[in-house]
Amino acid sequence: MKLNSLPSHLAALLVTGALITGIASGCARKANQAEQAAVAAAPKWLAEIDNGQYGQSWLESSALFQSKVPEPTWESSMTTFRKPLGDLQSRSLESAQFATQLPGVADGQYVVMRFDASFANKKSAIETVTFMLEKDGQWKSAGYFIK
Numbered sequence: 001m002k003l004n005s006l007p008s009h010l011a012a013l014l015v016t017g018a019l020i021t022g023i024a025s026g027c028a029r030k031a032n033q034a035e036q037a038a039v040a041a042a043p044k045w046l047a048e049i050d051n052g053q054y055g056q057s058w059l060e061s062s063a064l065f066q067s068k069v070p071e072p073t074w075e076s077s078m079t080t081f082r083k084p085l086g087d088l089q090s091r092s093l094e095s096a097q098f099a100t101q102l103p104g105v106a107d108g109q110y111v112v113m114r115f116d117a118s119f120a121n122k123k124s125a126i127e128t129v130t131f132m133l134e135k136d137g138q139w140k141s142a143g144y145f146i147k
Contacts, residue, residue, distance in 0.1 A: 031098035034139075038111035038131040039096050041139040046115075046129065049144070050088045054078040062132050062140040064105065082146065086120030091127070102130070109133035110142065117146075 048057040054075040058066065069077075094114040101107050115127040130143035 034098045034109055034133065035096040035111050038139045039093060039113060041131060042113060042129055042141075045141050046091070046127075049078060049082060052078075052083065057141070060140065062134055062142045064132060065140070065142050085122045085125070085146075089118040089120060089123075091115050091117040094126075105142070111139070
């Protein structure tokens with residue numbers, strides 16, 4: 001069917017629908033690429049935490065994270081909450097979700113990941129790790145929570 005054979009309002013709706021579908025597809029593709037990039041960056045950072053390299057993990061976190069959590073506070077928190085869990089036994093990605101808005105932070109590009117994890121002293125845990133896209137194009141940690 002040719003657009004010029006349709007009434008103008010129907011042709012406009014078809015074109016608008018095609019544009020919206022194209023935009024949505026582009027957004028979904030961008031979100032998927034962001035999720036993949038953040039998920040690829042997370043294991044190195046998590047390994048530093050697993051190995052007790054808390055200072056190094058802080059150095060490799062986002063500027064936002066560093067501005068909100070001073071290095072001594074981060075190291076103390078990890079020593080208090082993560083270290084007692086013991087060695088990592090397993091970790092698997094449960095979900096990764098792209099977001100441009102999160103509560104309490106400026107708009108940007110974020111990926112919130114949830115990992116099912118098992119440690120020597122805690123057999124079942126959920127790690128929530130948020131990475132953000134830095135100005136230099138690198139995905140870096142912006143948050144870590146373990147439950």
